[in-house]
Structure formats: structure tokens, C-alpha cells
Amino acid sequence: MSKPKPIDYVDASAEVRAVYDDIKTSRSVPDVNNFWKYLANDPRTLSRTWQSLKEVMAPGALDPVVKEMLYLAVSVTNGCGYCIASHSAAATKAGMTPEQFSELMAVVGMANETNRLVNGYRVPIDPAFE
Amino acid sequence: MSKPKPIDYVDASAEVRAVYDDIKTSRSVPDVNNFWKYLANDPRTLSRTWQSLKEVMAPGALDPVVKEMLYLAVSVTNGCGYCIASHSAAATKAGMTPEQFSELMAVVGMANETNRLVNGYRVPIDPAFE
Amino acid sequence: MSKPKPIDYVDASAEVRAVYDDIKTSRSVPDVNNFWKYLANDPRTLSRTWQSLKEVMAPGALDPVVKEMLYLAVSVTNGCGYCIASHSAAATKAGMTPEQFSELMAVVGMANETNRLVNGYRVPIDPAFE
Amino acid sequence: MSKPKPIDYVDASAEVRAVYDDIKTSRSVPDVNNFWKYLANDPRTLSRTWQSLKEVMAPGALDPVVKEMLYLAVSVTNGCGYCIASHSAAATKAGMTPEQFSELMAVVGMANETNRLVNGYRVPIDPAFE
Amino acid sequence: MSKPKPIDYVDASAEVRAVYDDIKTSRSVPDVNNFWKYLANDPRTLSRTWQSLKEVMAPGALDPVVKEMLYLAVSVTNGCGYCIASHSAAATKAGMTPEQFSELMAVVGMANETNRLVNGYRVPIDPAFE
Amino acid sequence: MSKPKPIDYVDASAEVRAVYDDIKTSRSVPDVNNFWKYLANDPRTLSRTWQSLKEVMAPGALDPVVKEMLYLAVSVTNGCGYCIASHSAAATKAGMTPEQFSELMAVVGMANETNRLVNGYRVPIDPAFE
Numbered sequence: 173m174s175k176p177k178p179i180d181y182v183d184a185s186a187e188v189r190a191v192y193d194d195i196k197t198s199r200s201v202p203d204v205n206n207f208w209k210y211l212a213n214d215p216r217t218l219s220r221t222w223q224s225l226k227e228v229m230a231p232g233a234l235d236p237v238v239k240e241m242l243y244l245a246v247s248v249t250n251g252c253g254y255c256i257a258s259h260s261a262a263a264t265k266a267g268m269t270p271e272q273f274s275e276l277m278a279v280v281g282m283a284n285e286t287n288r289l290v291n292g293y294r295v296p297i298d299p300a301f302e
Numbered sequence: 303m304s305k306p307k308p309i310d311y312v313d314a315s316a317e318v319r320a321v322y323d324d325i326k327t328s329r330s331v332p333d334v335n336n337f338w339k340y341l342a343n344d345p346r347t348l349s350r351t352w353q354s355l356k357e358v359m360a361p362g363a364l365d366p367v368v369k370e371m372l373y374l375a376v377s378v379t380n381g382c383g384y385c386i387a388s389h390s391a392a393a394t395k396a397g398m399t400p401e402q403f404s405e406l407m408a409v410v411g412m413a414n415e416t417n418r419l420v421n422g423y424r425v426p427i428d429p430a431f432e
Numbered sequence: 433m434s435k436p437k438p439i440d441y442v443d444a445s446a447e448v449r450a451v452y453d454d455i456k457t458s459r460s461v462p463d464v465n466n467f468w469k470y471l472a473n474d475p476r477t478l479s480r481t482w483q484s485l486k487e488v489m490a491p492g493a494l495d496p497v498v499k500e501m502l503y504l505a506v507s508v509t510n511g512c513g514y515c516i517a518s519h520s521a522a523a524t525k526a527g528m529t530p531e532q533f534s535e536l537m538a539v540v541g542m543a544n545e546t547n548r549l550v551n552g553y554r555v556p557i558d559p560a561f562e
Numbered sequence: 563m564s565k566p567k568p569i570d571y572v573d574a575s576a577e578v579r580a581v582y583d584d585i586k587t588s589r590s591v592p593d594v595n596n597f598w599k600y601l602a603n604d605p606r607t608l609s610r611t612w613q614s615l616k617e618v619m620a621p622g623a624l625d626p627v628v629k630e631m632l633y634l635a636v637s638v639t640n641g642c643g644y645c646i647a648s649h650s651a652a653a654t655k656a657g658m659t660p661e662q663f664s665e666l667m668a669v670v671g672m673a674n675e676t677n678r679l680v681n682g683y684r685v686p687i688d689p690a691f692e
Numbered sequence: 693m694s695k696p697k698p699i700d701y702v703d704a705s706a707e708v709r710a711v712y713d714d715i716k717t718s719r720s721v722p723d724v725n726n727f728w729k730y731l732a733n734d735p736r737t738l739s740r741t742w743q744s745l746k747e748v749m750a751p752g753a754l755d756p757v758v759k760e761m762l763y764l765a766v767s768v769t770n771g772c773g774y775c776i777a778s779h780s781a782a783a784t785k786a787g788m789t790p791e792q793f794s795e796l797m798a799v800v801g802m803a804n805e806t807n808r809l810v811n812g813y814r815v816p817i818d819p820a821f822e
Numbered sequence: 823m824s825k826p827k828p829i830d831y832v833d834a835s836a837e838v839r840a841v842y843d844d845i846k847t848s849r850s851v852p853d854v855n856n857f858w859k860y861l862a863n864d865p866r867t868l869s870r871t872w873q874s875l876k877e878v879m880a881p882g883a884l885d886p887v888v889k890e891m892l893y894l895a896v897s898v899t900n901g902c903g904y905c906i907a908s909h910s911a912a913a914t915k916a917g918m919t920p921e922q923f924s925e926l927m928a929v930v931g932m933a934n935e936t937n938r939l940v941n942g943y944r945v946p947i948d949p950a951f952e
Contacts, residue, residue, distance in 0.1 A: 211423065213534065220618075227610060233402045233405050234405045244942075246417065247413060251772060257427045264694075272364050277737065279372045282354060283389075284934045285932065286385065287380045287382040288930050291903075292898040292930060294306055294906065295384050297383065298388070300391070301387035343924065350928075374552075381642060404603065415542065423537065434784075477798050480878075481676065485676070487866065498631070499669050501628070502673070506669075512771060515673070515676065517692070520691070532624050536632060539619070539624075543640075549611065550644045551642065555597050556596055556644070557648075561825070641808075641901055668867050670812060681769075681776060682797045682800060727939075730944075737939070748929055752921070753925050761892065762892065762929045765895045766937065770934070774945050774946070775936065777948075795884045799879070802875060802893075803900075803909075806871065806905065807900045813826045815856050821910070821911050
């Protein structure tokens with residue numbers, strides 16, 4: 173296996189094109205992002221991931237912008253550069269303001285700090301939280 | 303250094319009591335959580351962490367409940383048991399419903415999955431995200 | 433200390449050259465990878481890491497290709513770009529097909545997702561697993 | 563939201579029971595694990611996760627025991643106690659021997675070590691891996 | 693929100709300039725690093741982070757060079773490229789020798805390895821450590 | 823494979839006993855910790871890990887107490903409960919004071935926070951650090 177390569181629409185199978193078409197329609201975009209073009213190397217994972225993501229990120233009890241911000245918070249914690257770039261864009265498109273991004277980052281920073289303070293001081297769970 | 307032990311109000315220095323008092327007043331709670339009682343072993347970190355947290359978690363461009371959900375998303379990603387328990391409680395107190403928790407968890411799960419799909423397929427950042 | 437620099441064979445000490453020679457012979461390669469050229473800044477860590485890796489990755493109860501896939505799964509989870517590139521190549525050389533890589537990635541993605549679902553839902557271990 | 567609680571078959575909705583039944587039939591087990599009983603708090607995530615897992619873990623280009631070992635390698639890297647327990651059991655059921663477990667652990671340990679050596683020495687990717 | 697951009701001194705508000713000035717004076721440097729120029733997009737986080745860092749990294753019970761090495765050990769574990777570069781430089785400035793860096797890296801590698809051996813073998817805490 | 827079990831001296835093979843004896847002599851302790859008793863399920867990993875650890879943790883360019891503190895910083899970052907307990911004890915035995923532990927924890931917390939601020943603000947490396 174050489175390094176994975178993206179699969180463009182013109183080179184894609186009918187199965188992959190169907191997913192691309194659904195992404196483009198659902199998101200009103202002219203083309204799909206690199207993420208999908210690379211996942212297309214495995215049509216089953218492409219399809220399963222898109223179906224799951226469409227279901228999970230749909231409006232529900234949480235606003236789409238909140239869902240995108242949660243996605244961004246996880247990606248920042250994990251240090252996934254691509255994911256930070258793409259979900260910063262997606263959150264902005266969904267309505268996240270620069271002020272909201274700043275506050276999100278402040279929370280993510282504090283949470284990563286206090287998670288480790290808890291670990292190191294070996295803090296037991298308060299009975300009230302059980 | 304033996305295992306860190308919690309410091310209760312009655313055993314605390316004036317400096318630590320002042321922080322405990324501010325936490326209790328700010329949050330309208332009768333006592334502080336274990337997190338603070340363990341941090342009290344280092345009064346400077348106790349004070350700095352509380353001041354930072356008070357500033358970061360205050361209402362602003364993001365609602366407190368959204369901030370608590372971001373905190374929870376980070377804690378779940380990092381696998382910090384205490385933090386998951388305490389911020390599940392805090393988010394609930396701030397208004398998170400069981401349905402919102404379920405959607406938060408679905409997003410956190412998907413983000414952790416797709417972060418790794420991106421890593422493994424070595425997906426380059428789309429120029430549009432730069 | 434400035435940024436670490438690679439040490440090429442011609443510039444290496446006899447101690448480092450001996451490790452390079454063993455790597456080249458063991459793997460039937462004309463030169464060692466960057467990983468070893470950077471580790472050579474610390475000959476003891478170079479030697480210890482090579483001896484450990486040679487022992488751990490040798491054929492045993494698990495096939496070498498399975499060992500390389502496990503290595504890749506860890507590297508993808510940790511987001512180590514160099515390690516993903518080098519162990520994708522190593523796994524391929526050991527026989528991993530593109531279909532196997534796709535399935536590996538699907539498993540790694542799911543595991544990272546369900547690890548967090550377990551964390552957030554605070555699932556206790558079933559007695560049967562103890 | 564209080565602490566998540568498991569949902570047993572007798573208390574489950576028809577939708578949840580249908581998933582439980584499919585798990586029990588597919589795996590030939592008399593009851594589902596705690597993981598599913600907790601996910602049942604969100605029937606959509608329960609159903610989506612089960613469908614995904616069933617697809618991903620099915621025999622394919624990789625043997626089921628290899629898939630379970632990859633799952634275990636990720637879970638050990640992330641430090642998910644429940645997942646380590648449940649996938650150690652699942653891998654064993656799928657045929658993993660104690661010797662294979664030992665070798666898996668040795669690889670996972672080495673990968674986590676060398677991932678950090680790469681980070682700290684800032685090793686650039688060899689052109690041959692691109 | 694487009695991609696975050698750095699804010700140079702000439703373009704900075706009085707509030708941000710005051711922090712930049714304090715950093716430059718405290719560290720005897722002619723300009724601040726990119727980290728601060730990007731944090732300046734959120735003056736409150738810029739100010740809070742600088743105040744915290746100044747307090748935490750000041751000489752105390754631990755030498756500054758030890759503190760910088762601890763910072764580096766965390767950054768290597770997390771795989772933060774920028775942080776590894778900047779704290780390698782800072783540790784060196786504080787007196788870390790190449791030999792000390794090599795030993796630091798050997799320890800960080802071993803710790804990441806044995807952390808996972810502990811996870812996978814499910815080692816219970818010895819009573820003596822409690 | 824059932825859950826790993828510890829192997830006590832009386833039940834150990836000659837090969838395992840030799841490692842236990844060396845640990846006990848090197849550390850002047852009457853018995854080995856659980857970590858070693860579980861690793862003994864795989865005598866090769868037991869032996870290799872002990873040899874590596876003995877070499878890495880020996881006095882060198884860094885004091886043993888600094889090495890133990892680096893080990894602890896990594897373990898706290900990774901959230902390995904056993905490792906935090908055992909290396910807190912080891913660092914204390916090597917001379918770490920409670921004040922030093924407090925400063926270590928403050929640094930580890932800040933590093934985990936700023937690592938994520940760097941990720942989210944996508945801070946490029948300053949040319950001076952290259």
C-alpha cells in the first residue's frame with residue numbers, strides 16, 4: 173500500500189459518487205472535502221461514516237453550532253490538525269463567532285489542565301456525583 | 303510525600319478558607335467539592351485555578367451550559383473519571399437535559415473516530431480551510 | 433541544544449555504525465531510516481531501542497504483519513505522523529493489503545469512538561470480565 | 563441528568579429489545595454486556611453503534627481475532643479500563659492465546675515509546691514513505 | 693472565523709501591548725513568540741495565561757530548568773510540535789544540556805511504554821502506594 | 823486468556839526469580855511491586871523492561887529525582903492511576919518534597935492547557951526554534 177490518495181468525483185465508482193452526491197446536496201457545496209476523498213479508498217467506511225455523521229450532526233436537542241463546537245473541542249484536545257481546520261470552518265459556517273471561539277478555547281484549555289490536576293492529586297469522586 | 307489528602311474547611315489556613323468561601327458564595331453551595339479540597343495542598347494553585355475557572359466559566363459569548371458541555375467533552379476524551387462525574391453534574395445543574403447529554407456523547411464519539419480516520423489516511427488540509 | 437539533526441553513516445561513531453550495520457543487515461536495506469539517524473544523537477537509546485524492537489517485532493506467536501498492524505493502530509491513535517508513514521510502509525512490506533489497511537482503519541476508528549462512549553456513560557466492568 | 567443507569571431487557575422498549583435480540587443472536591450469548599445496557603439510554607446511538615460494530619468486526623480481509631487485537635491495542639493505548647477488560651475477553655474468545663496477548667502488549671508498549679521518541683527528536687518523514 | 697492570525701505589536705491594543713511589554717521585560721527578549729501573538733486574539737486569555745505561566749514557571753522549590761524539562765516531557769507525550777520546539781529552546785536557554793535532553797527523552801519514552809503495560813496487564817495499585 | 827494474575831516469588835520460574843532478585847538487590851526492597859509480578863506473565867518483557875528501566879533511570883546527566891519527576895509528569899498526563907501512585911512514591915523516596923510535587927503539578931497542568939491553546943489557534947513554529 174502506497175500513501176493513500178484522494179479519489180475525485182470523475183474517477184469514483186457509482187457507489188462512491190452516490191455518497192459524494194448526498195454530501196454535496198445535504199451541505200449545498202460544489203465539491204466534497206479531502207476527508208471524504210480519502211475515505212473513498214474504502215467505500216464501506218465512506219458510506220458508514222457519512223450516514224453516521226449525518227445522523228449525529230443533524231439538528232436535535234443541541235443546535236448544530238453547539239455540535240460543531242463540541243467536535244472542535246475534541247479535535248483540539250486530540251491535536252488533529254486537519255480536524256481543527258475543517259471543524260473551525262464548519263463551526264463558523266454554523267454561526268460560531270470569534271468571541272465564541274475564544275471562549276471555547278479558554279474552556280478547552282482549562283479542562284485539559286484540571287483533568288491532569290485531578291489525576292495527579294488522585295481526587296476521589298464525591299459521593300454526590302455518583 | 304504520602305498520598306495527597308483532602309483539607310477540610312476546619313483544618314484550612316485563612317488563605318485557603320478565603321478561596322473556599324468565594325467558591326461557596328459564587329456557586330451557592332454549602333461545601334466545596336473534593337477537587338478543591340485536594341488542590342488546597344498547594345494554596346497558590348488552588349487560588350490561581352479558582353480565579354481562572356471563575357473567569358473562564360462565567361457567562362459570556364457562550365452560555366454556561368455550553369461551556370459545561372465543552373468541559374465534559376474534553377473530560378470524556380481524556381478519560382478523566384472524576385472530571386466526567388463532576389462536569390456531568392455541573393452541566394445538568396446548568397440545564398443540560400438527558401437528550402442533550404446523549405447527543406453530546408454521540409458527537410464526542412464520532413469526533414474521536416474521525417480524528418483517527420484523518421490521521422491514518424493522512425488527509426491533507428483543504429486550501430479552503432487555510 | 434539546537435534542533436536535533438540526523439547523523440549519517442559517514443559521520444557516525446563506531447558504536448553507532450555497528451547499530452546501523454545490524455539494522456541494514458537485519459532488514460536487508462541499503463540505509464537506515466531517519467528515525468535511527470535522529471536517535472543516534474544518543475547512542476545508548478539508539479542501541480537499546482534497536483535491541484528491544486528487534487526482539488519485540490521478531491516472528492513469534494504473532495505474524496510480523498500483525499505486529500506491524502498493531503504498531504500502526506497505536507500510531508494512528510496517538511496521531512504520530514512519522515510513525516504512521518513508516519509503519520504503513522513496514523506493514524505493507526510485511527504483506528498488509530489495501531483491503532486489510534481499510535479494515536484496520538475501520539476498527540481503529542470504532543475503538544476510539546466506543547472507548548469514549550464507555551467513558552462518558554461510566555460503564556462498570558461486567559463481572560464476567562474480571 | 564443523574565449518573566447513567568443500565569437498562570435491562572425487561573425494562574427496555576421494543577426498539578431497544580430489537581437491538582438486544584440481534585446482539586444476542588449474532589454473538590450466541592444469553593444477555594448483552596453492560597456497554598449496550600448503558601448505550602440503551604440513547605436508542606439511536608445504541609442502534610447506530612451496534613450496526614457499525616457488526617459491520618466493522620465481521621470477518622473480511624482480516625481475521626476476527628486480529629480485529630479484536632487491534633481493538634485491544636487501541637483501548638490499552640487510551641487507557642479505557644472497561645474496553646481493555648471486554649476486548650481482552652472478546653479476543654480470547656476469538657482465539658487469542660496468552661502468548662499472543664504477551665506479544666501484543668510488547669508491541670503496544672514499544673509503539674507508545676517510539677511514538678514519543680519521534681515527537682521529541684522531531685524526526686522528519688523519509689521521502690521514501692511519502 | 694477565518695484561520696487565526698498573529699497580532700504584531702504595532703497592530704495591538706494597549707491592553708495587549710501591556711502584556712507583550714511585560715513578557716519582553718521579564719524574559720529580556722526583543723519580541724514575543726508566535727504563541728503570544730496568536731493568543732492576543734483573545735486579550736483575556738492572553739493576560740490570564742501569561743500571569744499563570746509567570747507564576748508557575750518562576751524559580752521556587754524546583755529549578756527553572758527542571759520546570760522547562762517537565763513542560764517538554766508533557767509536550768512530547770501529547771505530540772504538540774510547536775510546544776516541543778519552543779520548550780526545547782526554553783529548556784536549553786535555562787541550561788539543559790544535550791545529554792540531559794537525551795536522558796529526558798529516554799525517560800519519557802519508557803514512561804509512555806510502561807504506562808500502557810500497566811493498562812493492558814490491569815495492574816492493581818500496591819497497598820504500600822495508597 | 824483470563825484476567826492477568828500476579829506471579830509471586832514462590833511460584834516463579836528461575837528466569838523470573840533472577841529478575842526479581844536483581845530488582846530487590848538494586849532497589850534494596852524486600853519484594854517487587856505488582857507491576858513486575860504482572861509483567862512476569864511474559865518473562866521476556868519482564869526482563870527487557872527491567873533492563874531498560876535500570877539503564878534509563880540510573881544516575882547520569884539528570885538526577886534520579888528529576889527522572890522520577892519526569893516519569894510522574896508523563897503518567898499524570900496519560901492518566902495512568904497505577905503509574906501515578908508508584909512514581910509518586912518513587913519520586914518521594916528519591917527526595918521529591920511536597921513543595922516540589924506541587925510545582926510539578928502546576929507545570930504539568932499549564933503544559934496540558936497551553937498544548938491545546940497552541941493546537942486550536944494553529945500557531946506556526948517561530949523560525950528561531952527551527
